[in-house]
Amino acid sequence: xxxxxxxxxxxxxxxxxxxxxxxxxxxxxxxxxxxxxxxxxxxxxxxxxxxxxxxxxxxxxxxxxxxxxxxxxxxxxxxxxxxxxxxxxxxxxxxxxxxxxxxxxxxxxxxxxxxxxxxxxxxxxxxxxx
Amino acid sequence: xxxxxxxxxxxxxxxxxxxxxxxxxxxxxxxxxxxxxxxxxxxxxxxxxxxxxxxxxxxxxxxxxxxxxxxxxxxxxxxxxxxxxxxxxxxxxxxxxxxxxxxxxxxxxxxxxxxxxxxxxxxxxxxxxxxxxxxxxxxxxxxxxxxxxxxxxxxxxxxxxxxxxxxxxxxxxxxxxxxxxxxxxxxxxxxxxxxxxxxxxxxxxxxxxxxxxxxxxxxxxxxxxxxxxxxxxxxxxxxxxxxxxxxxxxxxxxxxxxxxxxxxxxxxxxxxxxxxxxxxxxxxxxxxxxxxxxxxxxxxxxxxxxxxxxxxxxxxxxxxxxxxxxxxxxxxxxxxxxxxxxxxxxxxxxxxxxxxxxxxxxxxxxxxxxxxxxxxxxxxxxxxxxxxxxxxxxxxxxxxxxxxxxxxxxxxxxxxxxxxxxxxxxxxxxxxxxxxxxxxxxxxxxxxxxxxxxxxxxxxxxxxxxxxxxxxxxxxxxxxxxxxxxxxxxxxxxxxxxxxxxxxxxxxxxxxxxxxx
Numbered sequence: 001x002x003x004x005x006x007x008x009x010x011x012x013x014x015x016x017x018x019x020x021x022x023x024x025x026x027x028x029x030x031x032x033x034x035x036x037x038x039x040x041x042x043x044x045x046x047x048x049x050x051x052x053x054x055x056x057x058x059x060x061x062x063x064x065x066x067x068x069x070x071x072x073x074x075x076x077x078x079x080x081x082x083x084x085x086x087x088x089x090x091x092x093x094x095x096x097x098x099x100x101x102x103x104x105x106x107x108x109x110x111x112x113x114x115x116x117x118x119x120x121x122x123x124x125x126x127x128x129x130x
Numbered sequence: 131x132x133x134x135x136x137x138x139x140x141x142x143x144x145x146x147x148x149x150x151x152x153x154x155x156x157x158x159x160x161x162x163x164x165x166x167x168x169x170x171x172x173x174x175x176x177x178x179x180x181x182x183x184x185x186x187x188x189x190x191x192x193x194x195x196x197x198x199x200x201x202x203x204x205x206x207x208x209x210x211x212x213x214x215x216x217x218x219x220x221x222x223x224x225x226x227x228x229x230x231x232x233x234x235x236x237x238x239x240x241x242x243x244x245x246x247x248x249x250x251x252x253x254x255x256x257x258x259x260x261x262x263x264x265x266x267x268x269x270x271x272x273x274x275x276x277x278x279x280x281x282x283x284x285x286x287x288x289x290x291x292x293x294x295x296x297x298x299x300x301x302x303x304x305x306x307x308x309x310x311x312x313x314x315x316x317x318x319x320x321x322x323x324x325x326x327x328x329x330x331x332x333x334x335x336x337x338x339x340x341x342x343x344x345x346x347x348x349x350x351x352x353x354x355x356x357x358x359x360x361x362x363x364x365x366x367x368x369x370x371x372x373x374x375x376x377x378x379x380x381x382x383x384x385x386x387x388x389x390x391x392x393x394x395x396x397x398x399x400x401x402x403x404x405x406x407x408x409x410x411x412x413x414x415x416x417x418x419x420x421x422x423x424x425x426x427x428x429x430x431x432x433x434x435x436x437x438x439x440x441x442x443x444x445x446x447x448x449x450x451x452x453x454x455x456x457x458x459x460x461x462x463x464x465x466x467x468x469x470x471x472x473x474x475x476x477x478x479x480x481x482x483x484x485x486x487x488x489x490x491x492x493x494x495x496x497x498x499x500x501x502x503x504x505x506x507x508x509x510x511x512x513x514x515x516x517x518x519x520x521x522x523x524x525x526x527x528x529x530x531x532x533x534x535x536x537x538x539x540x541x542x543x544x545x546x547x548x549x550x551x552x553x554x555x556x557x558x559x560x561x562x563x564x565x566x567x568x569x570x571x572x573x574x575x576x577x578x579x580x581x582x583x584x585x586x587x588x589x590x591x592x593x594x595x596x597x598x599x600x601x602x603x604x605x606x607x608x609x610x611x612x613x614x615x616x617x618x619x620x621x622x623x624x625x626x627x628x629x630x631x632x633x634x635x636x637x638x639x640x641x642x643x644x645x646x647x
Contacts, residue, residue, distance in 0.1 A: 011274045011275075011278060012278075012303075013274075013275070013277075013278025013279070013281075013282065013303045013306065013307045014274060014278045014281065016282075016300070016303055017278065017282050017285055017300065018281070020285060020296065020300075021285065024289070055270055055274075084269070084273035084274060084277075085270075105273050105274065105276070105277040106276045106280045106281075107277065107280075107281075108280075108284065109281055109284045109285065109288070
């Protein structure tokens with residue numbers, strides 16, 4: 001049975017390529033395009049990993065992250081942050097809010113796959129990406 | 131305050147290999163006096179200046195150095211900038227630099243302007259980077275599009291068994307995202323360009339001013355065009371509002387509608403190009419109606435000529451061309467209303483009685499004054515006048531320079547000038563003889579005018595218009611009647627503006643001087 005990965009990304013071009021590469025990597029991919037939908041989908045789908053863009057409509061990725069960490073059911077959900085904001089302060093904020101990994105756009109596809117694989121617990125080195 | 135004419139005389143004399151003694155003899159003065167003139171220790175103007183210009187085979191305008199004056203002012207501003215801390219220049223040094231090394235002075239000013247533009251650009255970009263939400267949003271969009279393109283390209287390149295359907299899908303994604311990114315990049319660039327243009331050291335008004343000054347506010351080609359247009363109008367009757375109305379109606383189907391002014395009316399006239407109608411509101415006087423009709427006729431009839439003249443390669447800003455077009459249309463209108471030779475003769479015969487000329491030509495004080503400034507045709511010129519207009523707050527809203535007299539081109543003039551005392555005067559015309567620190571003397575006349583008739587409840591808009599000429603010409607002007615032009619004890623000691631004034635002690639000083647005194 002394939003493992004569920006939830007992608008939260010509103011940019012269609014990025015969503016299409018993420019869907020393709022992560023499916024090809026062997027995971028079952030679900031996708032949403034706004035912050036509120038992430039909160040609903042996490043409850044219903046219960047993904048193994050969440051790939052979360054920061055600049056989402058309705059609720060930002062950081063707001064979603066904060067809320068997920070407050071809830072019992074999602075406080076340990078592995079979350080990979082994808083963002084165009086690559087400043088050190090943004091990485092610090094993501095870490096402070098509870099993100100497990102951080103990748104700056106534009107990225108190499110292989111880095112996203114590796115990061116998700118790491119969050120799955122498949123990569124035992126447990127190194128942070130960003 | 132005069133331009134450094136002495137240097138120019140000396141340089142020209144030397145280039146012609148003429149001795150001081152010979153030149154002095156030719157123009158009827160002593161060699162020692164000529165020496166003082168060349169050392170800028172004595173002013174020179176009027177008939178003597180004309181004799182010197184003729185003896186040195188120079189057009190008199192080349193002697194009076196308007197462009198040099200501006201360069202001296204620009205040098206002063208450059209050295210006053212905090213970046214030049216530790217370096218300073220006196221006005222005398224600046225004058226010497228301009229006269230002896232004009233290219234060096236010009237290059238220095240250009241370098242300074244480039245520095246200001248660069249500094250401004252950096253500041254604009256810094257501010258934008260820090261605070262502009264639009265910039266942040268646009269940047270995010272670009273990065274997202276780059277991400278989509280890169281990711282799609284990697285898939286196409288790296289996945290060996292990619293289906294044709296998927297290949298096409300990701301190629302289409304690359305195409306789409308690239309197009310979007312181009313649009314966003316253009317928006318981003320446009321966003322910065324507009325802000326930058328507004329803050330550049332060169333503005334459209336300054337560019338236009340430079341152009342008008344370079345042309346000495348006289349455009350022979352437009353004078354000829356105006357004469358031809360006036361002849362067309364004369365086919366419909368004696369030149370005036372009625373003939374203009376008939377001409378516009380017949381040639382361009384233009385209608386004129388007169389309406390009552392409403393409360394807080396902000397304009398006296400509006401032209402609706404779509405409806406081909408010009409509206410005049412109750413406050414518009416006959417002189418305004420005539421001028422605006424003439425200006426409209428000029429715009430419509432001489433469109434190609436105006437466009438050609440406005441398309442100067444010296445204009446770096448688009449807005450300058452638009453301003454120039456409006457200015458040239460007004461110039462042609464003025465030349466139509468006041469045909470050159472006829473007006474020059476009337477001006478000279480009446481001794482430049484502006485009130486009389488206004489009645490003769492159905493024109494306002496300002497319109498007549500403006501036309502007087504443009505009588506610069508070689509061998510048929512009027513008295514050389516400078517022109518200033520000020521609002522009641524003291525801001526100079528229009529200016530045409532007088533060769534030899536440094537007029538501030540923006541901001542405020544010397545608070546002692548007649549242009550300001552006219553606001554509070556009950557005299558119809560305020561007359562003033564002024565003396566600058568270098569001993570040069572000028573005759574100023576100023577009058578307060580109102581732009582519109584107002585109903586009791588409305589605020590009337592006042593402006594003050596001033597003409598200035600060299601004291602040598604004052605005797606030919608009716609407004610000098612009764613004044614003892616030779617008595618310097620009654621002269622008012624003035625500067626061009628506080629920033630440019632070298633008077634050490636003046637109770638009326640409002641700003642620190644540009645140059646150390």
